[in-house]
Amino acid sequence: MSEKVNPEQERVGVYVCHCGSNIAKVVDVEDVATWAADLPNVEVSRDYKFMCSSLGQDLIEEDIKEKGLTKVVVASCSPHMHEKTFRVACERGGLNPFMFEMANIREHDSWTTDDEVAATSKAKALTNAAIERVVHHQPLEQLPVEINPNTLVVGGGIAGISATLELANAGHHVYMVEREPTIGGHMAQLDKTFPTLDCSACILTPKMVDVGQHPNITLLTWSEVEKVDGFLGNFTVNVRKKARYVNEEHCTGCGICIEKCPFKVSDDIFEVGLSERKVIYRPFPQAVPKYPVIDKENCVYFQRGKCKACQIFCPTEPNSIEFEQEDEILSFDVGNIILATGYDLFDVKKIPQYGYGRLANVFTSLEFERMVNASGPTEGSIVLRDMESTPKSVAIVHCVGSRDENYHKYCSKVCCMYSLKFAHLVHERIPEAEVYNCYIDMRTPGKGYEEFYNRLLEEETNFIRGKVAEVTDAARIPEEEGKLIVQVEDTLIGRQRRVPVDMVILSPAMEARADSKEISQLFKMGCDFDGFFVERHPKLDPVATMTDGIYIAGACQGPKDVPDSVAQGAAAAARVAGLINLGTVMMEPVRASINQDECSGCKICNNMCPYNAIIFHEDREVSEVITALCQGCGTCVAACPSGVITGAHFTNDQLFSQIEGILWDVRPEKVTA
Amino acid sequence: MTEQFEPVIVGFLCNWCSYRAADLAGTARIHYAPNMRPIRVMCSGRVDPQFVLKALREGADGVLIAGCHPGECHYVNGNIKALRRFMLLKAMLRQMGVEEDRVQLLWASASEGIILARKVDQMTEEIRALGPLNWSEKVIGGNGHKVAVAEPVAEEV
Missing domain, CATH: 3.30.70.20 (Alpha-Beta Plaits)
Structure with missing residues (x-):
């Protein structure tokens, strides 16, 4: 590998591709090939219609064998397109695959101009640069990397569950890390799922149970990844398992401790502040795992040293409550990592004119989800903030914080559909109620989605096409007294409207997790300006990232509904399973x-x-x-x-020669100083 | 009519974002000035200031360094290191009497073919207005290195 290259003895083959007419239409390909034939070290120079065709590749192979080429240059498309193709052709001819260099005269040249003279001259510069560079190329060996068959999945929402179960069912071990005390994610909070209106919990909880009981899954809830070292195939992960103060070995999940705990606090996470939970709690009855967790901040024993009701009443032997438990740092090795860290909802208080937090009967979509949920704080009845009166009219405001220059420019994708679902649920629970959906554009692409929209049109929902300007309680006429007034321009009739309603539901944007930047740094992969993780290719590689061995699934990559998240989770799992089956992968020796x-x-x-x-x-x-x-x-x-x-492969010699080569026509006479 | 000066710009494009941005510009058939000649590096952090000086000395009239946006670097933060070197290099070029606009830095993600293309257009115009660099006269001749060696007396004051 360290053998010194002697540029004088190199025999370079140059192949200039027409790419049909893609290159030849603008670049004088024959001229470039003829010109290159006289350059130093060039043994043979040809032009050919399609270098990537099997005949084109044969040309290279034959010349290597017959003319004893030591280096090969192909001037054609981007190396991201065909570098691999030609490297393999060189290998077949008996050369080390790295004895090859590509000049990009299509994407970087013929496709960017109509000026034939300039394009031909640029093609010569790029080809010459490749020739001068390639003589300094040295044979390199690809590095074999073994793949550890274990996988880490971060995030226990539906995307993470989908990825985890796919891998575990294929016989591979998975560590699932979830920051909350239970898996389930946002989907566990939802009531019905559009457009089929099947119950979210009914389809999700069996999957959660599968994760909890699967012999191939190590489930770490109430845990966070703290450190990631290593690379594809060989990551070492440190996870902080926060103290639960409940011994998971002994606890049976009977729930007596929760029942006996004398203190309640507002449940801001699962019930979004609509109801209270005990200080020792399980986010919801079907939580997986079933063990409760003590909220140390609010526990009277931790704050004042008295109480211990949970410990006193715990029926297990030995007692499951362990106040002296401490955070544990677990360290384990995995070969691949799938990130499914989900999303946050846009903070609707950032748009004060919509009145959330100031006007009692303005709700967020998640609050409404909990309210209509049969196991939620109101057991499914739709009520105003006083928790008893039934609204007679409801306005649903779409695009709160999304499709908005001031907040998020992107469309959150799911809000139209769940807003339609809300309208349907209001009709179902309160048949006499008027429902207004204020939307900018109705976006319902998806299987059965448009049909659902049509169904709502028949259910006599009022659709107002316009962005809501304001929600206010300042009445102008007697009919508006005591109501919330939605001020909106109805763009279909070209008129401002004031719609008095009892209840307003805001459909906020899905946004990246507040800490997504830190997460991306922890895992050494990219996130975009909005904070969503960046996929390797938006179309052809949507679940891989630019970092080998790190995959993404679900809403951490961009707003997504349940089916898309499930599909991405499974796709990421398939990518990982493929690598595990290979056992070893070859890495570029650029080191x-x-x-x-x-x-x-x-x-x-x-x-x-x-x-x-x-x-x-x-x-x-x-x-x-x-x-x-x-x-x-x-x-x-x-x-x-x-x-x-x-x-390696980007040495100073190689780059300096490339610079000299690319400036062949403008280089001054040898500079002396 | 006198012939228009066509500046030669060497572009150091990072493999993951800017090189792909240039690929995309081509694929999308965005036309732009053919004056920039790209060289691929794995990361803008690989751009040794010597590469830039070498290009200018070898006849380039300008150099464009392009990398991923801050925070999006394939190698975590190589682009930030490129930025640091770029600032120092600019200060050095100023001292040599080379106009600042001849060396420029651009963040272009793989989806920003149009941004890269427009930058090349803009830079080509700016450098066209500045005229040829003529490194050997501007930097080595006149008050540059060569004179200092020839007349060590000039060091006084």
């Missing part, structure tokens, strides 16, 4: 290495590395790159003041 004899031990590179892949040997006072951790970015190579770090 840095430090010449130990010449390193001055300045340690500048140590802090440059985003992967902590460079260690410093105190005894010898030199730094060394741990190849397995290095991802090949080359930041350390650029930073080394002694120039003793080599970035």
